[in-house]
Structures are given as C-alpha cells and as structure tokens.
Amino acid sequence: MTNDRLRDALLRQGLTPDTAAEAIRVDAKTIERWITKDRTPYPKHRHALAALLRESESFLWPDALGPERAAEVATSEVVAVYPHRHEMPREVWSRLIDSAANQLDILVYAGLFLTENHKLIKTLRAKAQAGTKIRFLFGDPDSLNVTSRSKEEKIGPEAIAAKIRNAIFFFQSLSDEPGVELRLHETTLYNSIYRFDSEMLVNTHVYGLMAAHSPVLHLRQLAGGDLFDTYADSFNSVWGDSKPLPSELLTRRN
Structure with missing residues (x-):
C-alpha cells in the first residue's frame, strides 16, 4: 500500500x-x-x-498518533476560548487579518459586523494584489436555511437575508479583484469560520442566540493536530458545493 x-x-x-x-x-x-x-x-x-x-x-x-496523544495535540491547538464573539478584543481580529499572507477564508451567513472596519476593503485589496488567496462564502439570502436561522434567532424571517445583501453590497467591489472569490452557500451553518493562514476563529452557533452572543474558539494549526483541519475541511466542503454570486446581487455603486 x-x-x-x-x-x-x-x-x-x-x-x-x-x-x-x-x-x-x-x-x-x-x-x-x-x-x-x-x-x-x-x-x-x-x-x-x-x-x-x-x-x-x-x-x-x-x-x-494514538487517541490520547491526538487529544493532547488538539487541546494544544486551542489558543483561547471567548464566551461571546462581541467581547473579543478588536486587536485579535486586526492582528489575524493583517498577518494573513497566503490564505484568508471566511464562511458566514452575513458577517455584517466585519463592515464596521472601514479600512477592511483597502486591506483585503492590498493583500490580494500581494498574492493572498481570499475566499468569501455568504449564505444564499433566498435559501430556506437562512430563513430558518433568522427565525431561530427571533429577529424576523427576512432579517438575516437583508444582512447578507448589505454585506455583499459592502464587499462587492472586491469581486473583480484577481485572487478574491465571493460565493453563496445554502448549507445549515453550524459554525462561522474565519481562517488566517495557520490560525482560525470558529464562531459556534447556538440555537436561539445571535452569532455575536455565541462562543468563539481561537485555533492555531499544529503539525500533529486534527482540530484545526476538521474545520478547514468543513470550509472546503461548503466551498465545493457553493455557487458564484448572481448578477442581481452585484449592483454597483454609482
């Protein structure tokens, strides 16, 4: 063999x-x-x-690696656990975004909180031009899973769909940038995933709570570990079933 x-x-x-x-x-x-x-x-x-x-x-x-050693390494891959995403220090996000040189992946339904960083588009454009591969996966605003999640969070059946459209409007200027891909997915989103080379933030989703109020795992990939790779593989699985943004969602600013 x-x-x-x-x-x-x-x-x-x-x-x-x-x-x-x-x-x-x-x-x-x-x-x-x-x-x-x-x-x-x-x-x-x-x-x-x-x-x-x-x-x-x-x-x-x-x-x-035996089961016990594999469990030990997985524990070592956990850098920090934050009880609520909204309590995470801004400098953590800034450092991870700034440090990504090869790969930056984002899997969300909307991720609208990212638009609060007014320099983000400029930063991502510069990274893409320097060779960083950037992949965005947004929820399909017309999918049943997005509607269900919106109802579960008790914010109205159309609320998350509206957030997705707003987020896409914010990021759409990157859609023609070589090295940047924006796509839609229709999956049940168990976790939002943010990968920055060998580091990752996993925002778990809790029934009845908004993602901002749910826990976040900060992971760093280790050679003998499996936890980081589990979420990386999950992202790639969703990416494989995703589709390009339809033209009607790419309404350019005047």
Missing part, C-alpha cells in the same frame, strides 16, 4: 524524494519507503517533513 497523500504533497510543493531527503537530512531511499510501503517515520522526521510540505501530520499519517 502506498502513501498517496505523501506523494501528492511532495508533488504540490515541487519536491522529489531526493530534494525532500536533503532538506530533512535522511536518505532518499527512506522517503521512497515512506511512500511506496507506507512506512511511518519517527516523530522528529514526521515533524520536519510535515513542516516542509505545509501539511499536518494527521493528514499525512492518519494512524501515527
């Missing part, structure tokens, strides 16, 4: 067994065995290779 994940990760980074072996100071034949015979490296080599490939150990070698 071959380790196809390891093989693909090497290819994505433009590496060969020889160049990877040189980078982490092992024999190239050793890396070949890790691939072709699905051998599991020693921990120090797993750490080094995962860092080189920018992948988690749990992805490259799913069975390498």
